[in-house]
Amino acid sequence: MQxxxxxxxxxxxxxxxxxxxxxxxxHALVLRQWAMDRRRRPPGxxxxxxxxxxxxxxxxxxxxxxxxxxxxxxxxxxxxRLCTLAGVSFxxxxxxxxxxxxxxxxxxxxxxxxFDLLSLDVGALTAEELPPDGAKGPAVAxxxxxxxxxxxxxxxxxxLAWSEALEPGASVRIRGGGAAAVELAxxxxxxxxxxxxxxxxxxxxxxxxxxxxxxxxxxxxxEIPLERQSPNSAPADLACxxxxxxxxxxxAGLPVQAASGRVLTEPTLAVxxxxxxxxxxxxxxxxxxxxxxxxxxxxxxxxxxxxxxxRRLQWPGASLRSWSPPAWALQLLGVGAAxxxxxxxxxxRALAFWGPFxxxxxxxxxxxxxxxxxxFMARFSALGAVADTAGSxxxxxxxxxxxxxxxxxxxxxxxxxxxxxxxxxAPPAEDAAWLGLAADGDWLLQSIDGFPALVDDPWLNxxxxxxxxxxxxxxxxxxxxxxxALVTVPQATExxxxxxxxxTLDGVRSVLEPLGAALIGGHTLxxxxxxxxxxxxxxxxxxxxxxxxxxxxxxxxxxxxxSRPLGSGVLFAAAMAGAAEPQWIDGALAELQRSxxxxxxxxxxxxxxxxxxxxGFGLLGHLGEMLAAAADVRVELAGEAxxxxxxxxxxxxxxxxxxxxxxxAGALALLDGPVRWAAADPPEPGLRGLLLDPQTCGPxxxxxxxxxxxxxxxxxxxxxxxxAALIARVLPAGLA
Numbered sequence: 063m064q065x066x067x068x069x070x071x072x073x074x075x076x077x078x079x080x081x082x083x084x085x086x087x088x089h090a091l092v093l094r095q096w097a098m099d100r101r102r103r104p105p106g107x108x109x110x111x112x113x114x115x116x117x118x119x120x121x122x123x124x125x126x127x128x129x130x131x132x133x134x135x136x137x138x139x140x141x142x143r144l145c146t147l148a149g150v151s152f153x154x155x156x157x158x159x160x161x162x163x164x165x166x167x168x169x170x171x172x173x174x175x176x177f178d179l180l181s182l183d184v185g186a187l188t189a190e191e192l193p194p195d196g197a198k199g200p201a202v203a204x205x206x207x208x209x210x211x212x213x214x215x216x217x218x219x220x221x222l223a224w225s226e227a228l229e230p231g232a233s234v235r236i237r238g239g240g241a242a243a244v245e246l247a248x249x250x251x252x253x254x255x256x257x258x259x260x261x262x263x264x265x266x267x268x269x270x271x272x273x274x275x276x277x278x279x280x281x282x283x284x285e286i287p288l289e290r291q292s293p294n295s296a297p298a299d300l301a302c303x304x305x306x307x308x309x310x311x312x313x314a315g316l317p318v319q320a321a322s323g324r325v326l327t328e329p330t331l332a333v334x335x336x337x338x339x340x341x342x343x344x345x346x347x348x349x350x351x352x353x354x355x356x357x358x359x360x361x362x363x364x365x366x367x368x369x370x371x372x373r374r375l376q377w378p379g380a381s382l383r384s385w386s387p388p389a390w391a392l393q394l395l396g397v398g399a400a401x402x403x404x405x406x407x408x409x410x411r412a413l414a415f416w417g418p419f420x421x422x423x424x425x426x427x428x429x430x431x432x433x434x435x436x437x438f439m440a441r442f443s444a445l446g447a448v449a450d451t452a453g454s455x456x457x458x459x460x461x462x463x464x465x466x467x468x469x470x471x472x473x474x475x476x477x478x479x480x481x482x483x484x485x486x487x488a489p490p491a492e493d494a495a496w497l498g499l500a501a502d503g504d505w506l507l508q509s510i511d512g513f514p515a516l517v518d519d520p521w522l523n524x525x526x527x528x529x530x531x532x533x534x535x536x537x538x539x540x541x542x543x544x545x546x547a548l549v550t551v552p553q554a555t556e557x558x559x560x561x562x563x564x565x566t567l568d569g570v571r572s573v574l575e576p577l578g579a580a581l582i583g584g585h586t587l588x589x590x591x592x593x594x595x596x597x598x599x600x601x602x603x604x605x606x607x608x609x610x611x612x613x614x615x616x617x618x619x620x621x622x623x624x625s626r627p628l629g630s631g632v633l634f635a636a637a638m639a640g641a642a643e644p645q646w647i648d649g650a651l652a653e654l655q656r657s658x659x660x661x662x663x664x665x666x667x668x669x670x671x672x673x674x675x676x677x678g679f680g681l682l683g684h685l686g687e688m689l690a691a692a693a694d695v696r697v698e699l700a701g702e703a704x705x706x707x708x709x710x711x712x713x714x715x716x717x718x719x720x721x722x723x724x725x726x727a728g729a730l731a732l733l734d735g736p737v738r739w740a741a742a743d744p745p746e747p748g749l750r751g752l753l754l755d756p757q758t759c760g761p762x763x764x765x766x767x768x769x770x771x772x773x774x775x776x777x778x779x780x781x782x783x784x785x786a787a788l789i790a791r792v793l794p795a796g797l798a
Contacts, residue, residue: 230254469678471725512598524569614691629710646709
């Protein structure tokens with residue numbers, strides 16, 4: 063992650079907010095243009111992309127994905143990586159509303175985003191086209207599909223999860239008769255799943271008679287029956303009955319087409335009557351040249367949208383480029399195949415439609431469709447490619463890590479502290495400092511933590527920073543009572559700084575409110591010389607003296623419990639190099655956002671004797687701190703039991719590492735002393751790197767009596783910490 067979007071200096075300082083709502087094909091292509099040449103990006107503008115997922119599926123390859131012809135990654139645009147390359151902040155959030163007058167984009171579970179200019183490319187949802195049984199008149203267009211119609215194909219993610227679970231020999235009923243329904247039926251047939259199409263009327267939904275006849279022949283060859291004039295009451299498994307724009311667009315007062323809810327725009331893609339809002343893709347419709355939703359229009363609209371966003375921001379009164387989509391566009395309907403004999407490869411074919419003309423099905427048309435689709439995806443996969451060949455250093459020239467990977471290395475820290483107190487009489491440092499006694503006798507504790515922004519999203523970054531800081535108190539068995547914040551915001555206009563501060567402070571409160579803790583004040587700074595967003599927190603808590611957990615000593619008979627997996631440092635380092643799979647970062651962020659406050663009473667019930675949290679110095683470095691307070695003991699590590707976040711070990715084996723890891727390597731000396739591997743065989747490749755990996759929002763490392771550990775572990779698993787593990791045992795130093 064490159065951290066929060068930072069402008070250089072002078073006139074380029076951020077002074078406007080551009081929000082790209084939705085990660086559709088048009089926005090993806092605009093981001094690609096900026097990634098290739100940032101000079102074409104609006105200067106002096108803080109740009110954010112908001113999308114509910116970190117990847118955007120290319121619709122043209124979804125039937126092939128369903129058919130099992132492509133892996134998921136071949137069809138997915140990594141929006142987080144694309145934003146990093148384009149210098150855009152990525153915000154993963156669900157959009158639920160819009161206030162055009164106040165220029166606010168409303169999100170689930172967090173404050174709305176302010177904007178000076180908004181671009182909408184939020185896609186569409188499946189619409190129910192059928193009127194109630196027995197009703198007269200036209201279909202009720204734009205009504206969301208309900209349970210009686212089956213699972214909606216859009217949004218795609220729930221449908222794909224459902225389709226991946228289908229076994230060969232299953233049978234699926236699809237309500238719908240358009241191109242999308244036909245392609246899905248053919249795709250499922252390729253996987254050995256029987257399917258049938260339920261039609262409202264007698265005919266498939268293709269305007270040209272030649273197209274209908276060709277598709278019917280293709281379906282007949284694939285043994286996919288059509289149930290014509292199927293009643294509404296007929297049960298269906300899938301609803302693929304056209305699309306509608308999200309209802310919140312109309313609810314916001316934007317002009318929309320009554321039938322589809324799509325936002326009506328000028329030929330410039332600016333919304334009619336709303337010059338500060340643009341709309342494109344499946345959610346937009348040029349009023350003077352209406353066209354059905356299709357990926358080809360999204361692709362061709364991208365250069366116009368990019369140019370007009372730049373003009374509207376730089377020269378508000380300047381004329382904008384206009385665009386009129388052609389009346390006809392080439393459409394390729396693929397994954398058509400006749401049933402193959404056992405052991406034979408299915409002959410994949412495609413049909414081509416262009417206005418009233420139909421061609422195929424032919425195998426060469428399928429190959430043409432593959433070439434077009436793969437060329438489109440190559441536009442994104444080739445961006446900023448990182449060489450990862452044998453013998454090369456994948457981290458050569460890598461950026462310094464952020465988050466807890468930006469922590470000062472142990473050696474200069476310890477040397478400075480030793481020079482500060484030459485007597486060496488300072489007591490061992492605990493995770494939190496003792497301040498005094500409360501009126502009821504509880505100990506009052508305090509800690510401080512913070513780092514440069516780990517992720518571009520200021521709200522999410524603040525949430526992660528707060529969870530990380532609170533972990534010092536949880537590692538002492540304490541509850542969090544209050545917090546003070548030191549927020550550094552980049553140089554920008556007052557309006558932008560207000561927005562960054564609001565998002566940051568609300569991210570802090572999102573952690574504190576469930577704990578009953580308060581944000582009681584703080585301080586703000588303006589970052590100079592290009593400094594980006596940063597947050598540091600002073601956390602205050604309390605614990606009964608008898609419930610306080612020190613770092614040590616470790617005692618023979620203890621076992622060490624790790625509350626969750628390791629690997630956040632290498633994952634985010636690899637993300638900066640473009641080498642981390644998007645699902646790995648999604649999984650890591652989901653895990654790091656899980657509060658560990660509930661572990662304090664849980665572990666206390668099982669007799670924890672010592673505890674710390676694993677942060678910047680890695681598991682081995684923090685284990686060394688626990689051993690520093692022990693005498694005549696050694697630790698036996700069960701390497702195979704140490705949990706890792708998905709992708710972490712793979713990246714470590716390939717040579718990726720956090721920029722702090724080399725400094726942490728001094729802790730490897732422990733492996734020749736009080737720490738040994740439990741097995742005689744060498745540990746799994748990459749495991750040593752995992753021991754050194756700096757952690758943001760890292761796990762608790764708790765020592766408890768061996769006889770109580772299984773029950774504690776079972777309780778952690780039941781509480782949702784399913785990857786918590788017992789990773790070591792403490793033995794007398796002389797025991798062989």
